[in-house]
Amino acid sequence: MPCAVVLQTKISARELEHIKKYPNAKLISLGIGDTTEPLPDIITLTMADYARALSTAEGYRGYGAEQGNKALRKAIAETFYKDLPVKDTEVFVSDGSQCDISRLQLLLGNNVTIAVQDPSFPAYIDSSVIVGQAGDFEDETGKYRNIEYMKCEPQNQFFPDLSTTSRTDVIFFCSPNNPTGHAASREQLEELVEFARHNGSVIIYDSSYAAYITDESPQSIFEIPGAREVAIEISSFSKFAGFTGIRLGWTVVPEELFYSNGFPVINDFNRIVCTCFNGASNIAQAGGLACLSSEGFMVETLASVGLKVYGGANAPYVWVHFPGMKSWDLFTKILEKTHIITVPGCGFGPGGEEYIRLGAFGHRECIVEASGRLRSLFS
């Protein structure tokens, strides 16, 4: 059957075969999407400190809240849903988006119909098959009978023709999409939300790759008016922060999302999380919080003295604008006055003139110290 497990097994078998056949070839794998870059010190130091403290009476922690620790839920809400009405109590910390896809399938049960983008990440269909929603597999079409496949191809700007899409109870939608890499535009997502509202469908929106968005495409479905009544968003620290092996993600279930009988979905999801999950590893959660706090700290400090600060939220870099100034002059001034090395923005192209880039990769204390010096200089 065409599920991800089988796909990966098949690929691995072919890989082994190939190595046998060409033992001296330098095989390059562009297969599974995995992260490879070392993590910033501030994240791993925080996790190491957290782990070591578990050997002390003061630092030992047993079970945490199944929904995740409060500070992390708050940091996720404030970092990824800034200016959106997402509450920390609507954020459920997970051990990764793939795991929450299955927990959502448990919540949905086998008596619902689903739609998926075609092509899409196999876990939506595979979990649907496991839970018993998919119906028979049809060899001629390569499709499961009960699943609505929404074709996404270059000809339709990778967005389905909703006028010919059948109504389903649930719509899985991933943006930027894995594998096509297409990020849905605001207009496309408005159309999708309108479609779901009209049909009484729930959108399960996978934003695991949102950190890669560089244009004005929405990073969250909740940027679209009306989405809170029809959408759940799942996301992950995996690709954004290199946490693939550490395992950390989250799911947002808005309070305005109800079953047709008026029962709030968030209550049901909370029940699933408490019954079928016991929270993400506390060490991983400490790492996630450090990841969100360090850049946030610097951004807040610089913004507090009136500087125009960008980045930080989705990347370990802070990008600061000094209108009318030259980057190298800024670099020199900061170095002379504060003994901090920065990167002049013009090094990234002429569009970077008037900017400097601050890395937030250092130790937490170092970030705090640097933020203090910069505040003194500019206030």
Place this chain on the structure above:
Amino acid sequence: MPCAVVLQTKISARELEHIKKYPNAKLISLGIGDTTEPLPDIITLTMADYARALSTAEGYRGYGAEQGNKALRKAIAETFYKDLPVKDTEVFVSDGSQCDISRLQLLLGNNVTIAVQDPSFPAYIDSSVIVGQAGDFEDETGKYRNIEYMKCEPQNQFFPDLSTTSRTDVIFFCSPNNPTGHAASREQLEELVEFARHNGSVIIYDSSYAAYITDESPQSIFEIPGAREVAIEISSFSKFAGFTGIRLGWTVVPEELFYSNGFPVINDFNRIVCTCFNGASNIAQAGGLACLSSEGFMVETLASVGLKVYGGANAPYVWVHFPGMKSWDLFTKILEKTHIITVPGCGFGPGGEEYIRLGAFGHRECIVEASGRLRSLFS
């Protein structure tokens, strides 16, 4: 509905009420079973080192195997299933037994009947309700219509009368049982396995509390002949090693377990693990491996010079027998010759005479060094 979430919520509400009513009372909670003791250094140092290495090119790790890292699977098989034919490939590392209960329920689907001990840990019934096996809740009896409740009470030595127990597809059985604390005897488990074999039922055996067993009750269902054809075992580092917040457990699915159509259950569980789970946190796995390795190392070293060594496998203590010697003499000899502090066995009661206790709580290097010195002394 009578599920764990509701139970816990109700208890918490009563707790808050009580605190309001008696603000100065020193409330003691003997409610949720959680661990409170700091972890041995060797575990937290290993996790801290692992976490820090994620900041280096050499130490960075992305996705691991969904089934868990090979060394840990091997260590679990060798530590907990010593002298039993459990292979490392039959061990699936999880983020806790509660999570694997739900993954097993996903595997089973809604079209099976289940039996549970009455009373038992609520997750069996709660997950059964969620997946749709339980049927209607009957207020008069306090039971779900489709669930077989196997009464376990002092009158029947906390073991159900199987002659009056209806056949079900699945039997959840926890030993030592939460909440009664009763560990099933070998005879009881033989009867259970025979019952399952006769009926073609699958036993899902929860051994999360096996480390607390101090008598000759079996620590694993696989100690019972014939169990490999009818049982799955779920277990956990939570209580045994204080990993409740770190999240680590495992499930053993024997190769000899088949569906009635001849399909191996292990293949199906592997598919669930690969589709609905992406492996336990790699840092937690490193901690679990350290936990199993340190005591094992000391046990092996001492056994290799012919000493009678006990413990180590299920506790961070090694208990060494020196027939005919006095504990305090041993203590003095070891201290004088090797500069190692031990604990004379007689300190734990007269039955401890002739023994010393070695703690395996130290740094890994320290354990290695100590083991070497002790080997020199006794070889």
